[in-house]
Amino acid sequence: MKLVKQTVAQHTVEIIQEGIKTGTYPVGQALPGQRVLAKELGVGRQAIREAISALEGLGYLTVEAGRGMFVVEPEASGSRWRFASQYTIEDVYAVRTALESLSVQLIAVKVPLAKINCLDTLVNQLEAAVDDSDLPAMIKADSQFHRKLAELSGNPLLLEILDTFNMVMTESKNIAFLDTPETNHRSVVAEHRSIVVSLKAKDPEAASRDIKAHILNAQKRAHRVRRKNVL
Template identity: 30%
Template sequence: MALGSLRPGPLVEQATEHLREQIVAGRWPVGTRLPGETALAASLGVGRSTVREAVRALAGAGLVTSRQGAGVFVVRTRPDEDFGTRLRRAAVTDVYEARAVVEVQAARLAARRRTAADLAGLESALTARREAAGRGGAALVDADLALHAGVVAAARNPVLTDLFAEFAPALRAALIGLAALPGPDGSGRAPVDGDASHIALVAAVAARDGDEAARLLEAEFAAPPARPRG
């Protein structure tokens, strides 16, 4: 059965997508060898070099693998997703739980490793968060995440910093969505809370009290918020 000729345009991208669709649809189950370059090129109406590049892209996505002297075989029917894509697809509760694991340990390390410059940054972030509280919505979410990012950065662990940076876009989108929910008074703006706990968090880091900093974050992350708390 012919695969069908491609439309004018970027042929490698089209060939890759066409073959990906066929694999996902089950035309070639896991373990099946793909037709050779010549056969695929003829079916798609493209050159062998285009097919070669398309197969290389499919291999990069984890769908196929090349076996020396045997051909190209299907190894998965769903492409690999990078961490950011998985986070965007994840439930907010799952992201929040993972965030808690990262931030609680980061707070312990921050209390031990923070510098005077770190504390100055946290105080500035705390002030910005308080100023954003009256505006609510995205302004408060952004200011809140900036404060939490400052705590993680003070841990002086680039892996934790990078993990938080990966979480941040998914967290921001979820928390802004929650912020848009009507508050108890029907005002359309969720109530602002958490100021006292964030003041205490910064104070614990300043006092090098890692246990208290961790305890405050554990309390904050005990349950996913029904309203944006940060």
């Protein structure tokens, strides 16, 4: 069964996250500079830049001009929306709703059941991450699920649009995952499963309705996180 292939940047994010988790990069301490980090991890500078941006969005790093990159607890970052000068959260979720609704409608109409079944594996991975309270793994499984929907849609332009704005889309989803009560994370699993059920039923209207509800709920979760960190 073919799943989503990781990019070098995504793999780099996981390595740094693991380093933070194990204390290789302690909270409160600065990370090595980009050039040193690239050499240590055996990746290019572009992958390091993308990974740092993603980790900053997740709340694992804060970048201080003239001082460097510092490891922080995710909750301490304030869940800043770094793209506020360009887009509101509402802007991003409105676009996600339109694009992902199109994805699932195309899948329900055109894609054989045998290919849709791969989504079960991704939902199971998400559920396992929730069981383990593993936030990075939750985010990874969620990202893979949504990108797989775009792949299965068979529309290369739709996939290209999502990839072009991947950093913005991903950060909007990551903020929602910081809505920490376990019931909220389990709701995400249930919402994903509902989408898959509608796709397997080959019901484009139900699939569209399910993913719109899921994205609306994610938007609400993101707003709760941001309000909590502003107050």
